[in-house]
Amino acid sequence: MNKQITLAMGNGGEENNELISKIFYKAFKNEILEKSEDAAVIHGGELAFSTDSFTVSPLFFEGADIGKLAICGTCNDLAMMGAKPKYLTCSVIIEEGFSTRELEKIVRSMKKELEINGAIVVSGDTKVVPRGSVDKIFINTTGIGTIIKKGISSNNISTDDVILVSRDIGRHGATIFAAREGIELSSTLESDCASLIEQVEALLEADVCVTAMRDATRGGVSAVLNEWAKQSDICIEVEEESIPVSQEVYGICEMLGFEALNLANEGTFVLAVKKEDAQKALEILHSFENSKNAVKIANVSQQYKQKVILLSSYGTKRFLDAPTGELLPRIC
Amino acid sequence: MAELQLKDLYDGFRNPEVIQGFAKLINEEAKKLSRPINIMEVCGGHTHSIMKFGLPQLLPENINFIHGPGCPVCIMPKERIDHAYILAELDDTILVTLGDMIKVPGSHGSLQDARAKGADVRFVYSPLDTLKIAQENPDKKVIFFAIGFETTTPMTTSLIDIVIKKEIKNIFFHINHVTVPEVMVELIDSRDEHVDSYNNRIDAFLGPSHVSVITGSKIYEKFPKEYNRPVVVAGFEPVDIMEAILMILRQFNEGRCELEVEYKRLVSYDGNTIAQALIEKYFEKASLFKWRGLGNVPKSGYKLKEEFAFLDAEHIYSDILPKEEIEDHKLCICGDILRGMAKPNECTIFGTACKPQTPLGSCMVSSEGACAAYYKYGNLL
Numbered sequence: 097m098n099k100q101i102t103l104a105m106g107n108g109g110e111e112n113n114e115l116i117s118k119i120f121y122k123a124f125k126n127e128i129l130e131k132s133e134d135a136a137v138i139h140g141g142e143l144a145f146s147t148d149s150f151t152v153s154p155l156f157f158e159g160a161d162i163g164k165l166a167i168c169g170t171c172n173d174l175a176m177m178g179a180k181p182k183y184l185t186c187s188v189i190i191e192e193g194f195s196t197r198e199l200e201k202i203v204r205s206m207k208k209e210l211e212i213n214g215a216i217v218v219s220g221d222t223k224v225v226p227r228g229s230v231d232k233i234f235i236n237t238t239g240i241g242t243i244i245k246k247g248i249s250s251n252n253i254s255t256d257d258v259i260l261v262s263r264d265i266g267r268h269g270a271t272i273f274a275a276r277e278g279i280e281l282s283s284t285l286e287s288d289c290a291s292l293i294e295q296v297e298a299l300l301e302a303d304v305c306v307t308a309m310r311d312a313t314r315g316g317v318s319a320v321l322n323e324w325a326k327q328s329d330i331c332i333e334v335e336e337e338s339i340p341v342s343q344e345v346y347g348i349c350e351m352l353g354f355e356a357l358n359l360a361n362e363g364t365f366v367l368a369v370k371k372e373d374a375q376k377a378l379e380i381l382h383s384f385e386n387s388k389n390a391v392k393i394a395n396v397s398q399q400y401k402q403k404v405i406l407l408s409s410y411g412t413k414r415f416l417d418a419p420t421g422e423l424l425p426r427i428c
Numbered sequence: 429m430a431e432l433q434l435k436d437l438y439d440g441f442r443n444p445e446v447i448q449g450f451a452k453l454i455n456e457e458a459k460k461l462s463r464p465i466n467i468m469e470v471c472g473g474h475t476h477s478i479m480k481f482g483l484p485q486l487l488p489e490n491i492n493f494i495h496g497p498g499c500p501v502c503i504m505p506k507e508r509i510d511h512a513y514i515l516a517e518l519d520d521t522i523l524v525t526l527g528d529m530i531k532v533p534g535s536h537g538s539l540q541d542a543r544a545k546g547a548d549v550r551f552v553y554s555p556l557d558t559l560k561i562a563q564e565n566p567d568k569k570v571i572f573f574a575i576g577f578e579t580t581t582p583m584t585t586s587l588i589d590i591v592i593k594k595e596i597k598n599i600f601f602h603i604n605h606v607t608v609p610e611v612m613v614e615l616i617d618s619r620d621e622h623v624d625s626y627n628n629r630i631d632a633f634l635g636p637s638h639v640s641v642i643t644g645s646k647i648y649e650k651f652p653k654e655y656n657r658p659v660v661v662a663g664f665e666p667v668d669i670m671e672a673i674l675m676i677l678r679q680f681n682e683g684r685c686e687l688e689v690e691y692k693r694l695v696s697y698d699g700n701t702i703a704q705a706l707i708e709k710y711f712e713k714a715s716l717f718k719w720r721g722l723g724n725v726p727k728s729g730y731k732l733k734e735e736f737a738f739l740d741a742e743h744i745y746s747d748i749l750p751k752e753e754i755e756d757h758k759l760c761i762c763g764d765i766l767r768g769m770a771k772p773n774e775c776t777i778f779g780t781a782c783k784p785q786t787p788l789g790s791c792m793v794s795s796e797g798a799c800a801a802y803y804k805y806g807n808l809l
Contacts, residue, residue: 102541103540
């Protein structure tokens with residue numbers, strides 16, 4: 097591993113996994129942590145427990161801000177384990193000189209999103225550090241939720257499952273790139289940032305047989321699929337043409353040389369459901385504005401275990417690897 | 429008139445029926461060939477499209493792609509990366525460059541390593557973004573480490589133009605712009621000299637369309653005439669590449685050897701003359717430019733004209749920038765790969781000691797490098 101921590105080690109892809117497994121997992125080794133789920137399942141399977149820190153530039157962007165992100169991120173991690181978010185903690189590190197008005201705006205966003213999730217902040221911490229010590233504001237949220245349905249795990253996916261995605265992918269990553277680099281588009285592109293608990297509750301209440309769920313944040317859909325292929329020792333065969341990507345996101349990808357599958361999402365999740373329940377799951381997802389273009393994207397096989405294959409509509413195939421390195425734009 | 433959508437720029441060029449249609453025509457045409465042919469795609473962007481879209485899976489065995497040296501990062505020799513590293517480490521200096529360049533290892537490490545150690549290294553999407561950095565940091569020297577082929581050169585000269593016209597005092601340049609035709613000549617000559625065996629011969633070239641958008645197709649005129657190699661200037665979408673292959677095959681079967689343009693939607697014979705004038709205003713050809721793995725290639729790189737030496741970081745910092753040449757890692761065969769003499773998976777350290785996360789050679793570093801393309805897309809079939 098590199099002697100210094102690099103930005104690539106926080107990419108949600110291979111270097112990030114290496115950092116986590118060789119340093120943190122090595123030291124904190126235990127059965128719950130090693131399951132490597134979105135949230136830890138504790139207390140005899142009754143509770144889900146998760147934490148996440150948020151840093152984003154710019155703090156306010158099309159479709160959301162760091163406050164909404166900080167609540168959605170942790171609540172969605174709980175929801176992905178079939179848990180209803182209940183109690184959160186909120187810890188903020190603020191750079192001196194930060195505008196109080198902007199802080200209030202961020203906290204208002206957090207409040208609104210907490211209400212959507214039916215969760216409350218029960219403990220917190222505030223630190224103010226000298227200018228230059230942090231980039232404006234960092235927020236950590238930790239959450240506990242009660243598990244609605246037990247047994248959801250990304251370690252149990254089999255050839256009886258198919259893979260669905262809840263909506264078009266890559267919006268958050270593309271929005272942040274566009275905002276950061278001042279890329280102007282004639283059409284509106286906004287982050288998909290949203291809470292997913294309503295969709296999850298609807299699926300579980302209808303008794304859809306969900307094997308695994310994961311929100312495709314850093315590293316995008318390709319990171320999720322690769323993690324699942326490894327965790328469940330399966331091959332995931334993706335029909336490339338079925339992957340929903342908006343024209344705006346395609347445009348950013350074409351201009352900068354990115355793949356939408358590698359771009360971050362903040363309100364898009366990937367599901368593994370039993371084949372016979374796939375149609376029912378899609379119908380439920382379609383009833384929500386946020387997931388009205390949910391679609392099946394892949395089958396599970398044993399062809400190349402622990403690998404993800406992209407099948408093109410013109411008869412070629414290739415592996416889809418987890419993203420590596422920093423996401424950098426192409427040169428020419 | 430309906431507004432042009434981004435989708436329109438590529439949609440039809442990924443159409444499955446059209447791709448399969450071209451595959452059928454190519455297979456029919458290939459049956460008539462009297463011998464297998466080797467097509468060199470000069471540009472790393474083509475290499476990546478070919479691998480990403482799995483095009484070799486659609487082609488007959490007697491069509492072989494040879495990957496060329498056209499990747500700005502891959503061809504950058506270690507000594508010039510060391511220059512960037514040394515400049516980045518200077519106090520009160522911000523080193524600015526484009527994308528992947530920050531990942532390439534020099535002999536001290538990569539610019540990413542320099543950044544992790546505290547150097548102020550930034551990447552930009554467009555050289556013009558350097559203006560904002562310089563404006564926000566008036567007390568710092570901002571050095572733009574300029575890289576790339578004919579495609580990125582005009583953007584650097586636009587930045588120079590603004591710096592001069594607006595009398596901006598804190599932007600300087602380290603110029604590493606290179607040109608395609610000269611290295612194509614070098615590849616033909618070196619092959620013909622050493623191993624112009626049937627298998628190693630470059631029979632035809634796929635010319636990168638974005639280069640010709642700037643230069644025009646005229647830069648390739650001499651290859652069919654003087655070197656007996658056809659050139660087809662092609663876009664980067666799968667339909668573009670498949671059509672260009674068909675055009676090359678038809679030339680062989682019809683006994684023609686010509687310069688043709690597949691990418692007619694933007695490439696003209698003369699190219700962008702405004703961009704060309706700007707390049708001529710500020711740059712002249714250096715007598716030699718060292719390409720990683722290929723050595724010194726005459727007249728293949730640009731440098732700032734002497735009258736603009738006050739902007740030239742290489743000149744200003746000449747006392748601290750080393751001039752000695754540095755050998756590449758002895759197990760790395762990037763040189764042979766860039767010459768098209770070897771395929772990435774023929775390298776003994778490919779995918780083992782040399783991976784995108786821990787690259788030993790630049791062909792694995794760059795997202796446009798042949799090794800990175802093979803690593804990312806080529807391990808299935």
